[in-house]
Amino acid sequence: MANLLLQFMRELMAPRAWFLLLPPLFLLLVRYSVSRKQQRARKRQQLDDEDEDDDDHHLPLPPSPPALPLFGHLHLIGSLPHVSLRSLATKHGPDLMLLRLGAMPVLVVSSPRAAEAVLRTHDHVFASRPHSLVTEVVLYGPSDIGFAPYGDHWRKARKLVTTHLLTVRRVQSFRHAREEEVSTVMAEIAEAAAAAGGGAAPPVVDVGELLGSFTNDLACRAVMGKSSGRIRSKLLRQLIVDTSPLLGGFNVEEFFPFLARFGVLSKVVRAKSERLRKRWDELLDGLIDDRESMYEPMAAAAPVSESELKDEDQDFIHILLSVRDEYGLSRESMKAILLDVFFGGIDTAASLLEYTMIELIQRPHVMKKLQAEVRRSSLPHQHQQQGQEDILREADLTNMAYLRAVIKESLRLRAVAPLLAPHLSMARCTIDGLAAVPAGVRVLINAWAIARDARFWGQDAEEFVPERFLDGGSAADVGFRGTDFQFLPFSAGRRQCPGINFAMAAVEVMLANLVRRFDWEMPAGKAARDIDMSEVFGLVLHRKEKLLLVPKLCA
Numbered sequence: 001m002a003n004l005l006l007q008f009m010r011e012l013m014a015p016r017a018w019f020l021l022l023p024p025l026f027l028l029l030v031r032y033s034v035s036r037k038q039q040r041a042r043k044r045q046q047l048d049d050e051d052e053d054d055d056d057h058h059l060p061l062p063p064s065p066p067a068l069p070l071f072g073h074l075h076l077i078g079s080l081p082h083v084s085l086r087s088l089a090t091k092h093g094p095d096l097m098l099l100r101l102g103a104m105p106v107l108v109v110s111s112p113r114a115a116e117a118v119l120r121t122h123d124h125v126f127a128s129r130p131h132s133l134v135t136e137v138v139l140y141g142p143s144d145i146g147f148a149p150y151g152d153h154w155r156k157a158r159k160l161v162t163t164h165l166l167t168v169r170r171v172q173s174f175r176h177a178r179e180e181e182v183s184t185v186m187a188e189i190a191e192a193a194a195a196a197g198g199g200a201a202p203p204v205v206d207v208g209e210l211l212g213s214f215t216n217d218l219a220c221r222a223v224m225g226k227s228s229g230r231i232r233s234k235l236l237r238q239l240i241v242d243t244s245p246l247l248g249g250f251n252v253e254e255f256f257p258f259l260a261r262f263g264v265l266s267k268v269v270r271a272k273s274e275r276l277r278k279r280w281d282e283l284l285d286g287l288i289d290d291r292e293s294m295y296e297p298m299a300a301a302a303p304v305s306e307s308e309l310k311d312e313d314q315d316f317i318h319i320l321l322s323v324r325d326e327y328g329l330s331r332e333s334m335k336a337i338l339l340d341v342f343f344g345g346i347d348t349a350a351s352l353l354e355y356t357m358i359e360l361i362q363r364p365h366v367m368k369k370l371q372a373e374v375r376r377s378s379l380p381h382q383h384q385q386q387g388q389e390d391i392l393r394e395a396d397l398t399n400m401a402y403l404r405a406v407i408k409e410s411l412r413l414r415a416v417a418p419l420l421a422p423h424l425s426m427a428r429c430t431i432d433g434l435a436a437v438p439a440g441v442r443v444l445i446n447a448w449a450i451a452r453d454a455r456f457w458g459q460d461a462e463e464f465v466p467e468r469f470l471d472g473g474s475a476a477d478v479g480f481r482g483t484d485f486q487f488l489p490f491s492a493g494r495r496q497c498p499g500i501n502f503a504m505a506a507v508e509v510m511l512a513n514l515v516r517r518f519d520w521e522m523p524a525g526k527a528a529r530d531i532d533m534s535e536v537f538g539l540v541l542h543r544k545e546k547l548l549l550v551p552k553l554c555a
């Protein structure tokens with residue numbers, strides 16, 4: 001896809017859609033030219049009406065680049081929207097910029113000051129999500145947390161997740177599961193590395209695949225108390241990859257809701273989403289049925305509250321079943337929440353780990369420094385359990401400041417969710433006394449651009465320099481928990497990611513072990529600087545190519 005305009009043309013060229021679209025397109029063009037002026041006049045009037053008693057009522061809308069009729073600014077957005085939006089913002093709105101993608105108004109936020117206004121000062125106004133046919137179908141309503149509009153359902157579901165599923169205590173209770181999974185991955189890599197002896201070609205490991213199965217198995221153990229098995233694991237990861245672009249918020253039918261109203265386009269999108277939902281249904285119903293068949297007889301014999309569940313029964317499905325009545329949870333809501341956990345838990349952490357490995361392999365001095373820290377601090381043999389790989393445990397990581405700095409730097413430079421998730425303005429709002437944002441505007445916070453902006457990070461903003469986060473470094477006091485608006489990998493405010501602890505625990509222990517146990521090299525004939533960094537945009541950014549590296553067992 002060269003850009004969104006091309007994507008639009010491609011949807012139109014779908015064999016069944018083309019002829020059916022002619023009459024609505026014609027009507028659309030007529031309607032568009034007639035109504036454009038009226039719309040502008042109405043909008044101006046609306047702003048004036050809303051603000052009769054408001055000193056700010058003469059505030060302008062945020063700046064916009066010149067637009068095309070009908071398409072608005074769609075033609076300016078390339079296949080990596082966060083990159084296009086950064087270039088546009090530099091020229092037209094370094095803090096705030098108002099675009100029109102088709103018929104959809106979009107506010108682009110590109111500075112910490114503007115991000116703070118949206119995510120803290122006016123959080124209550126911007127805490128909703130735009131409606132989309134895709135989330136309506138794939139996420140059952142949406143009955144999940146991540147895409148639900150702001151309101152009672154979202155509040156309840158969010159409370160359930162933050163007080164029952166992703167608490168600090170619960171995340172700690174998965175420590176053994178994490179360590180076991182790390183141990184399994186280390187054994188697999190060690191086996192591959194050992195196979196290289198006796199003159200055989202050096203083993204090449206698909207690092208992305210290993211990390212993907214690691215985060216996948218961890219999420220499965222949290223959700224259902226055990227790994228998913230190879231086939232389910234593959235199915236799950238493929239489903240996530242297929243869903244991510246649709247949830248990224250750059251879908252044609254969202255730009256042209258009036259086209260969708262004519263039916264044809266919405267039918268195409270609906271059919272695509274329904275196929276996806278059917279695949280999710282099969283998987284999630286299977287998982288819930290499995291656990292329900294264990295839980296129901298237990299609950300019938302002696303009803304158990306969540307606090308009475310034994311540790312080994314504290315998987316998410318079990319907990320959801322035990323609080324089902326208290327929260328009035330339907331089967332659909334349960335599936336939607338599980339989908340959020342899989343979606344949030346698998347791809348994001350795997351992607352972060354993969355990008356971190358690339359940064360390390362491309363910067364041997366950083367890799368050496370990190371290896372020195374994890375190798376110095378390790379006390380592996382005291383912890384080794386029978387039949388398990390000798391790994392660094394989570395308790396060994398407490399004082400590893402460089403490990404944390406490397407992960408933070410990776411979160412900064414390689415934001416896995418570059419535009420966070422789309423927000424929606426629920427009412428008209430004036431920002432910083434600078435500009436007025438109407439109600440019903442989709443809001444994209446370009447966390448990727450903000451985190452690479454030399455105005456806030458210095459001249460080396462585009463460089464991978466973990467030292468900036470160490471004591472005495474320029475960003476020593478900057479954290480990712482939503483109080484520093486130049487660094488928002490998990491966002492801030494009401495919609496902030498509730499999975500931070502879950503993600504960070506997995507990433508830290510895995511990265512520490514990957515670099516402690518092995519030295520990593522590029523396959524023969526390849527140089528680290530040649531790693532292909534082409535990416536596919538979605539809610540989570542993916543690299544297109546596999547990351548193949550050669551592990552060498554460290555003596």
Ligand code: HEM
Nearest residue numbers: 145146344345348349417420421490491495497499502503
């Ligand atoms: C490196 C890992 C992760 C990153 C970078 C990340 C990032 C994000 C971001 C940027 C958002 C959107 C915030 C907004 O719209 O303002 C989000 C939302 C969310 N994340 Fe994460 N996430 C990660 C891991 C996880 C994990 C492990 C889980 C669960 C197990 C999770 C569950 C969620 C949920 C449920 C939401 C929706 C929150 C809401 O709308 O109220 N995430 N995450």
